[in-house]
Amino acid sequence: MYVGIWAVPLRDENRHSTWKNIGKAPLRRYARVAVELGQGIIQKNSFFVCPLGDLGFALLSSVGRFAAFIRGEFPVITRLIACLCLFALSPWSLAETTTVKVKIDLVDSRRSLIAVSYDGKSRQLDLAKNVAVEVDGKRTESRALIPGDDAVVTYDKERQVVTKIVVRRPGMLPAEKLADGWEDMDQRLVFLVSRLADVEASLDAIEQVIGNKDRQANLKTRDSKRADRANEDMDRKGGGPIKWSEFYGTTAEKFFYHPTDRNSSYHTVTVLSQQGSQADNKVGGGVPSSQGLPVHQRPPQFDYIYRANEKARERAISEASELRGKIDQLNARRQKLEGEQAGLWVDIAFRSVAHYDLDKKPVYRYEPLLMASDTDSRNNVAMMKATSSFMAVALSIVDDVQKDQRSTFTRIKPAIAKARETLDNVPLNLGVDVSDKLTSIGKFFALAKRLEDTAANLTESYLVAIEGDAAKDQFRKDSFRLQLQQSLIGYAQI
Structure with a gap:
């Protein structure tokens, strides 16, 4: 918005005043004039603004005695009050x-x-x-x-x-009615998955921007190798890490879904009694392995996270577009995001265990007491000490890996291997049979062996994925990042 700016010698040697239009100026110059008038800075050749605009000046100029007012025939304070009144009557503000x-x-x-x-x-x-x-x-x-x-x-x-x-963003998760079999989701877990969805949106945007021939060549190589693989699971996932939606769904199903009852030992039954596809959708004497259309396709809070991912997509595309043509910066950004992505896989998988506070249970914090001196009692106490010590080591990995991934991933294999060796020596020394998987102690030792294998997979898949990234072998990196995902869920589940 503009107004007319007029110059007037307020009191020249001849005590005459003349009006001269010197053009237009923005409305914000009101402020300058107001300050000048308010401070009494009324000097020769000063100017003021008529808040009524050019038309107002034309009307006011036709009034014969207005020039006399400006010429100084009235006191300064009177002129100041009059100008302030004009400002007060103005239909415009200083900044509209x-x-x-x-x-x-x-x-x-x-x-x-x-x-x-x-x-x-x-x-x-x-x-x-x-x-x-x-x-x-x-x-x-x-x-x-x-x-x-x-x-x-x-x-x-x-x-x-x-x-x-x-x-203003909602600070609490939206209320949601839980479907049968589901328990309330851990809010920290949902937050971590939301972060994972955001990171993957940025990674997808970077992949779209890069779109170079080397990447396309790697994709073709990966497709040809994938066609030769007999591993159905690898083929289904395309040889690379699964998306946040499936990763969240799988984790949620394994730790927060109890279709039989709240106290069912879901993890143990699933690990030790794998079922084929013909057993899908059967809920009888155990927990079904996959249920045809998986329950984890729509776990609690899935819609909330999905909407957050949709919101992040446009922002991610905009940010990646700013680096268009800067391949080195794009690759560096992708590498950083992939590191953050792997860290979130760890946090999500192990948060499913951590929210139970298993490491705070008395059995892992205090030494059992011997209530009787017979052989069976001594053997039971020794076995409880051994199994508790093994579990303490396994749970410490869950805590340590969230603090320092690189060092923990490299030492998890030898740490669990040593802990299992110590565990296996106890029944050998006591002469206790632990081979029967129908007994509680037999199941524990079977799971301990599986945990050692999974820990080895964790360390090796992590190291090989890093090597593949350093060698710019996209297929090798993606394949073992998938193995890392699976090993993390497997370790937490066991």
Whole structure:
């Protein structure tokens, strides 16, 4: 919005005043004039602004005695009060802005704009260079905005830019009615899966931007090798890590789904009694292995995480587009994200165990007491000490790997192998038979052997995936990252 700017010698040597239009200036110059008048800076050749615009000046100029007022025939304080009255009667403000509730559809940090929708309309808005962004009460930058966010934007009509964006995101998971057999999901687990979905959205965007011939060649090589594999599971997953949705579903099903009863030993039955496809959908004397259409396709809070992933996708594409053509930076970004992705696999798989606080149970913290001196009692106490010590080592891995992945992954194989060797020596020395898997002690030792194998797979798949990445062998890296995923879930399940 503009107004006329007029210059006038307030009191020249001849005590005459003349009006001269010197063009137009933005409305914001009101402030300067107001300060000058308020401080009494009324000097020769000063100027003031008529808040009524050019038309107002034309009308006022036709009033014969108005020039006399300006010429100084009235005291300065009178002229100041009159000017302030003119400002008060002005229909315009110093900065004309509007505040609107919108939904953010797109964030383009490179071009400094956002796309929003409101009242059934869609529009692109430029961001001011010093735009103030606030998310959940904290100052941040525009990169933190996510498509799908509900926001309140302040728009400067004169400058035609957004000067402020305030976003409020729901802090609690939405209430959801649980289907039969499901227990409430751990909120920390859902948060970790949401982060995983966000990371994978960024990885997918980077893959789309890179799109180079080397990547396409690797894909063709992977497809040809995959065709030769007899491993049905590897073929189904395309030779690479499974997506967040299936990883979350598999983890949720194994740890939070109890179709028989809340106290059923779901993990043990599944590990030791694998069933073929013909047993799917049977809920009889045990827990079904896969149930045809898997229950884990839609675990609790799946829709909430899926929507969060959809919101993150547009932002990820925008960020990756900023690095278009910068292959080295894209590869470095991808490598960093893949490291974060692997870390989240660990956190998600082991959070399923950690939320039970198994390591805090008395059996793993205190030494059992011998209540009788007979042979069976002594053997039972010795076996309890041995099994508790083995479990303490296995659970310590769950805690350590979340603190330092690299060192824990490299030592998990020898650590579990040594713990199992110590465990196996106890029944040998006591002459106790642990080969019968129908007994509790037999099941424990069978699971201990499986845990040692899984720990070895964890260490080796982690190291081979790193080697494949260093050698730029995408197929090798993807294959063993899949093995790492499976080993993590297997270790936590056992």
